[in-house]
Amino acid sequence: MMRVAVTGGTGFVGRALVKALLERGDEVWIISRKETSSSPSANARLHQVSWNELAAAPDKLEGANVIVNLAGESINQRWTAASKQRVLHSRTDGAARIARLVEQLDQKPEAVINASGISAYGSSLTATFDEDSPLKVTDFLSSVVEHWEKAADTIPVERLVKLRVGVVLNRTGGAFPLMALPHRLFAGGRLGSGSQWLSWIHLEDMVRLILFCIDHPEIQGPVNGSAPEPVTNDQFGQALSKAFGRPHWLPAPAFLMKAVLGEMSSLLLEGQRALPRKALEHGFTFKYPTIESAMKQLSRANIEKS
Template sequence: MRIAVTGGTGFVGQALVSALLARGDEVWIISRKTAQDRTGQERLHYATWQQLEQNPALLEGTDCIVNLAGESINQRWSAKAKARILNSRTDAAARIAKLVGALRQKPATVVNASGISIYGTSDTKTFDESSPAHINDFLGSVVEQWEESARTIPAERLVLVRVSLVLGNRGGAFPLMSLPYRLFGGGRVGSGRQWMPWIHIEDMTRVLLFCIDNRDIAGPVNACAPQPVTTDQFGRAIGKAMRRPHWFPVPAFLLRTLLGEMSSLLLQGQRVLPAKLQQGGFDFRYPTIESAMENLVGKSSKPSV
């Protein structure tokens, strides 16, 4: 297949591009700046948004576009940061809509990243893809506008992959989340009762491949493991795999002081299930937090993708 990827140099994007190349696909990475291909991969190409605006025909014959572009949310949410977080997502989707509209042979599939924040937060409710949107915070609003922008893309099949916390050792939030345990200082965050949907980077990559290949999959898809955990259970699993104590609680007021509004990522959550993936027969390699932690930080762990 011929597949274009935006955000292909990010944590999830790099893992996806490697998987696509490994199975023999031709990959185009779309970015803001010109990139130098140092991999020697004959099937890997780069194009900037400016180049594609001037010559959209570069992507004629593309089977699928995967849009993973977006400013990191792991920063203090100042007014300027909020604008960057939102605009980077809606602008990328709008650019893809314009690009696809300019192609004579349009890609059959667009897989657009999204987020589980669209369901709102709750300590008691369970959400799947049939649950309505409930916008009660900044990230929920971002996801709502992100999906609205993505739905303007004139593709035959649009998949909105609602991503949860992606766990891997080479990027994302997990290296920082596990650091206190490496230093024997890990423990409960806030009440510890808040839900934390998650997914191993290997399964995240496989979910994207599944959505690219499976023509029966369309619309929202929750990219999360089938067994969500509370933050307390999450921390205990890290400690157990590392042979470290889970004893040093971090009070909510301290997180709010240090992180501001971004502390909601750790202090609020939702119990989300991947109903569409399970109904479609997707097989999780890491369905439990214990299996994921043993792979990532256990004594027998191997480097994750």
């Protein structure tokens, strides 16, 4: 049994990770901004603690084997000056808090798995990126990742994994419900040129990859959290259309996306083709390696839910 602390444990990926950790018998501490309830958890191996409580008593996490940092303000909102500052500071402040916490512990954790973003490499229609590719700041998100990873580098731990996460697909959370909405309303089609790359990963594989990084001490540094077969926006829409039985015919021009979403439209109109070379080289196998396999599962889950 491992003792794992998780920040962002009540978020989209965090909830699924906590569930998986408990199912395999680990002890889990969820670190949150809010003060925790005094009532006991339904699971004796699940604990919650606030940052304020840890500031007063950091020894609560003595003996933690791993800290997984998934905390961060959602990027799925209109990017005003204020929201962009919240997105940036929530990530850099979270990493800085973990650095201070680790410094105070007599027994340091064996590893910190720090979430990051696949946008680290900047956007490109032609290049292919793996973990050896240099970071490149081309827009707001790549700038956030640069500062985020620099903050993570200050965590005094022997093994730091920077998990550069792609677009995580799941039927009920994250970006997928919004991405699928036009098709579900029979108005789906390519966005912009449709040639922009999407580095994606199914939620189940995302959780499995985090567990894999926890369990394999030889893995450190950048790890691309994305499926081995990225797709273009048009290929993504076609796979979604086929799996859900919806047409893929009504393109949304780039100027319209920019008018409606502002700078946040770059999430849909730009992208990068990133490959999970390090995960594959260390023997990780994807349950959903292709967009067709992922869409088949998502459509099946949708039928079962309805």
